[in-house]
Amino acid sequence: MLGRGERRNRAEQALHQLRAVLNRALGAAAGERERAEALKRQLEFEQSVQRIGLAQASRDEDILERLSDPALAAVWAKITADRDTSYAEWHRDGLGAVRDLVAAEATGPAGRPWEEWLGRLGDDPGVAAPRLWRIGTAQVAHAGPEHGFPLAVPLLDAAHLRLNSAPGSRAAVDAIVETVLLRMLSTFAPGMVRLHLWDIGHLTGPLPNLHPLTAAGLMVVHDPTRLDDLLAHLAGHIRKVHANAMRVNRTSLREVCVAAGRRVEPWRVAVLFGNGERMDDEQYRELNRVARTGPDAGVHLILVDVPVSANSPMETVTFVDAETATSSMTGPGVVVRADPPAPPAIVGRAAALIRDDVVARRGRPRSFADLLPEVLGQESSRDELRTPVGFDEGDPVEVVLGDATPHALVAGPSGSGKTNFLYAMLGGFAARYPPSELELYLLDFKEGVSFAGLTPGRKDPSWLPQAKLVGVNVNTDREFGLALLRYLAQELARRAEAAKRQEVTKLAELRDAEPDRDWPRIVAVIDEFQALFVGRDQITQQAATLLEDVARRGRSQGIHLVLASQDIAGIEAFWGKPAVYDQCTLRIAMPKAKRVLSTENTAALSLPRWHAVLNHDSGVPHGNETAHVPDASSRGTFDALQHRLWQDTNTAAPRLFDGAHQPDLTGAADFTARKGPILGQIIDVDDRSATLRLDPVPGRNVAVIGTATADALSIMDTAVLSLARSHVPETCEFHLWCPVEAMAEHVARVKQALLRAKHKVEFRSGEDAGKLAEVIATLTEQQTDKPRYVFFYAVDAAHQWLEHKQPPLMISGLDRLRSLLKNGPSARIHTFGWWRGISRLKDTLGFSGADDIGAWVALDVQGADLSTLAAGQFVDWSPRPHRAVFFDRSTHSKPEILIPFDTSAALEAS
Structure with a gap:
């Protein structure tokens, strides 16, 4: 155990050692601080020299005075030495590199x-x-x-x-x-x-x-x-x-x-x-x-x-x-x-x-040819459609239809060049995009044939390869415009389903996901589109709803609308539905056009003829581009381009719907395909006829109603000839009854057509009218496996004979006719009758015979009078020339409008 003195000595020694260590540490810290302060002065000095540049620093009095400090003088020497070394290197290598860079760039x-x-x-x-x-x-x-x-x-x-x-x-x-x-x-x-x-x-x-x-x-x-x-x-x-x-x-x-x-x-x-x-x-x-x-x-x-x-x-x-x-x-x-x-x-x-040079190039009149590319049909519509439609001081002005500008409104009064503009746009698109990239659906509600030249004609057999449908003279056939909108909505749904399947959202992505399928962009041009909405009826309501849907959703699926009109104001169908106008971000205003641009944009009011204002920003003034549109509709312009494209492209001719002409029966797809009895052409995008199924069940008879003789005969002829075409010769029988002598000659032509087709025919004219009761009785009593078709012309004209009751049973011919209508279909006897009025039909059928007419075609009969024949539903129909309303209770939920065929060629050819 240590003594007290020894413990004191050891403590003093430890304290002495601690003091020595602390003194050494404090001395080192002071030295480090001095070195740090010196380094700080040197860095600040170097920074100030670099900030003003070495050349200016060499003349700066403050800098020169501070060089008396040895530490700063050393920095100055180092900077100048580095400058001399670096400058020598730069002069040797860098100066040439700078000169080479400028020469290259x-x-x-x-x-x-x-x-x-x-x-x-x-x-x-x-x-x-x-x-x-x-x-x-x-x-x-x-x-x-x-x-x-x-x-x-x-x-x-x-x-x-x-x-x-x-x-x-x-x-x-x-x-x-x-x-x-x-x-x-x-x-x-x-x-x-x-x-x-x-x-x-x-x-x-x-x-x-x-x-x-x-x-x-x-x-x-x-x-x-x-x-x-x-x-x-x-x-x-x-x-x-x-x-x-x-x-x-x-x-x-x-x-x-x-x-x-x-x-x-x-x-x-x-x-x-x-x-x-x-x-x-x-x-x-x-x-x-x-x-x-x-x-x-x-x-x-x-x-x-x-x-x-x-x-x-x-x-x-x-x-x-x-x-x-x-x-x-x-x-x-x-x-x-x-x-x-x-x-x-x-x-x-x-x-x-x-x-x-610029004046000379601009001085040359710009023509339709200047809108076209050097090589036709080489561009892709994956992202958009783009084409010049005119020129501004010699520079092309383009129309763009794509995701950002999906739809267009074109407005201009009559004679302002609206149709010429549409031809310039369509020609530019067709010249750039082949049919696999672009499909056109064209409708003109004017009383004219602006787009008819895009289909084969007598003088020019060519057609525009990108055109799939052309409708002209449809000003009285609003149903055709509605049919086009339905078709676009169906195509939109088909593309949306494919996009959903591929988990994409727009056409460009869908095309990338399905490169082997054709997904062209679709452009539907509807001239005078406001005609779709002239009435307060079901067509207006349905068209407004469909147009809004296509305008809203077509953007992402490559379906584009071009809506043209003289004046787009006052369309009541769009009150409260701004989507159509909002989606039409591309606005084209012809001279004196009103309301198509924004209210504060009056650029179109001062436009000269053959010019247009193009605006891709919904009509606001800063988006205006003024273009001179060259002549695109005269001979040698659009038609010459079409002929070149037609010769170079193998596509089917577009469907032409001309509301001013009756379609030829021999050209009807369903007639050529022998699809059974047809009655007329349905107003639809596809070439489709009103067809019937004549099964052996009650009610499979047809009534034609109205006083329009030519149209009624056309419907009867169409049914006869299409039935004859769908049957092998001698496998069916035809019975033609015509109690009116004025029509006998026409019915005789039908008989001859059937005979040429080698079918069995029985013809009863007006001179046999008194024997019709016996003829009906004989027909119902005969037993045969062959289907029999009765075509009874002007049934109501035979009432004076049919109402007579014959002894001893006192059964009238009218009773026998009613029995034929009721029981005939089950025995494969089907009656096609023509009555010249709804009341006359009711007289024939009697109190409970309405069910015996399963299908009917009404001509000049008001829709309100047809409700009893349409299961009590309201029939929205107003008669107009060469149009009829068709209803088949076995297949229809509502009536369809049809057009009677021109049967003259078919009668001669049969």
């Missing part, structure tokens, strides 16, 4: 001396611009001229250029601006670059050597007091370009042009000369918006003494005296000088040459 007029290109027309198509544009020369401060290099900056499709002047430097500033503009104008084909000049201090405009360009519209000198108008114009153009780019899923105009393989929109370059003062707040905000969004839309600014915020892609050149400047590309240690300008006379001649 600023090709042709963008970088070469003006003597090599000024005065020659550019030929670059403008798909993509050079990455750099030369603005002068640069060299490191205090270095010899052999150390100079060309200075080029990014501009078109990339950035803007800002120039800040100094006293006496305006000549150098103008030289940079004029030369870089000439480089652009001389690189690309004339017209690809459009200039806007604004100078706050000059009423006559700056850059006078370029003023010849104004005569061709390539340069616009703006009023110094109307900067607002210029900024609004640029902003509106940016919005339009961005909207067009988004339609094809692109983010910039450059991407659109690269994908299209051509320049679809000229570059806009606005040169603004200010005075160094900031403009008012609203103008400043608008200018900055243009600066931020302009490059992606092909809009660029060259600003001279115009303040602008720094949050936009922009290179800056700041003059420090009359001749030298610094630039944001090279930093403060590099001196920039403008290239010497070209002589004014040479610049003026070059500008005049560009002007003359």
Whole structure:
């Protein structure tokens, strides 16, 4: 156990050791602090030298005074040594690399001396611009001229250029601006670059050597007091370009042009000369918006003494005296000088040459041929349909139908060129997109044949290969317009189901998912579409609902509507249903058109003839494009294109529905296919006839009702001839009864047609009318396995004989006829009777005989009188020439409208 003294000694030793360690630590910390403070001074010194540049630092009194500090002097020596080493390396390797870079990226007029290109027309198509544009020369401060290099900056499709002047430097500033503009104008084909000049201090405009360009519209000198108008114009153009780019899923105009393989929109370059003062707040905000969004839309600014915020892609050149400047590309240690300008006379001649070329090309009258591509049928409709329809100062103006602009409204009074515009649009589409990419359904509610030429005719056998359906003279057949809308709704449902199956949402994705199937885009053009809604009836209600549905959902499935009208106002069917108008974001206004554009947009009121306003932004003013539409409907224009396409394409002829003509029975698909008894043509998209099933069950008889003799005979003839065609000769019997002598000759022709087809026929004319009761009795008593068909013409005319009761049973011929109607179908005896009025039919049938007529066709009979024959439902029918209403209670839920056939050719051919 240690003693007290020993413990004290050991504690003192430990304390001594601790003090020694702490002293050493404190000394080291002080040294580290001194070293840290020295390093901090050195870094701050180095930073200040680098901030102002070594050249300026060598003249800075504060910097030179601080060199008395050995630590800072060492830093200075290191910086100068590194500079000398780096500069030597850069001079050896980097200077050549910069020159090579400018030579590679600023090709042709963008970088070469003006003597090599000024005065020659550019030929670059403008798909993509050079990455750099030369603005002068640069060299490191205090270095010899052999150390100079060309200075080029990014501009078109990339950035803007800002120039800040100094006293006496305006000549150098103008030289940079004029030369870089000439480089652009001389690189690309004339017209690809459009200039806007604004100078706050000059009423006559700056850059006078370029003023010849104004005569061709390539340069616009703006009023110094109307900067607002210029900024609004640029902003509106940016919005339009961005909207067009988004339609094809692109983010910039450059991407659109690269994908299209051509320049679809000229570059806009606005040169603004200010005075160094900031403009008012609203103008400043608008200018900055243009600066931020302009490059992606092909809009660029060259600003001279115009303040602008720094949050936009922009290179800056700041003059420090009359001749030298610094630039944001090279930093403060590099001196920039403008290239010497070209002589004014040479610049003026070059500008005049560009002007003359544009004027000469525009001076040639634009024709329908200019709307067509060099090679026909080579484009894909996967994403959209696009075609030029006219020209604005020689530049094409396009119509686009796609996801962003799915449907179009076209309006213009009679004689304004609406039909010509439709032909220009259809011709452009047909020339670009083959039938596998585009299908057309065309309807004209006018009393004319605008689209009839797209189908085979007597003089021209060609047809438009993309056309699937053409309807003309349908002004009284609104049911056909309704049938087209039903067809589009069904096609929409079919595509939606396929998209759901593939788990996609739009046509482009569906085509990618099912590349082996044809999914063309569909365009339905309905001229004078408002005729669909002229009445307050079921057709109007159904058409409004279907049209709204197709307009709303067709966008994603590649179904597009083009609705044309003289005036779209006042369609009551759309009150409270704005979807159709909202979805028609493409608006086309012909001269004097009203209401198709937005209410504040009056551009169409001052249009000259053969012009149109195209607007892809729902009619708002900033979306206006004015186009001169060439003649597309005269001989040698559209018809010549159609003939070329027809010769090169193997497609079936489109279905033609002409409401002014009765269809020929021999051309009916169901007649040719021998599908059994037909009665007339159904008003439908497909070539479809009203057909019957004559099963051996009660009620399978047919009544034709009305006084329209020609139409009634047509329906009876159609039934006879189609039955005869569907039976093998001698496998059935025909009984023709005609108690009216005036019709006997016609019925005799029917008999001859049946005999030529080698069928057994029994014919009873008016002279046999008194024997009809016996004929009916004999017919019902005969036993045979063959089906028998009775065609009883003008049944009501035979009542005077049929009502007579014969002794001894006192059974009248009318009783026998009623028995025939009731029991005949079960014995395979089917009666087709024609009664000249609904009351006369009821007289024949008696109190309980309505069920014996399973199908009927009514001609000039009001719909209200037909309810008892249609299971009590209201029949929405008003008689009109050469139309009938058909109802078969075994298959129909509601009546259909049919058109009697022209049977004259069939009677002769049978």
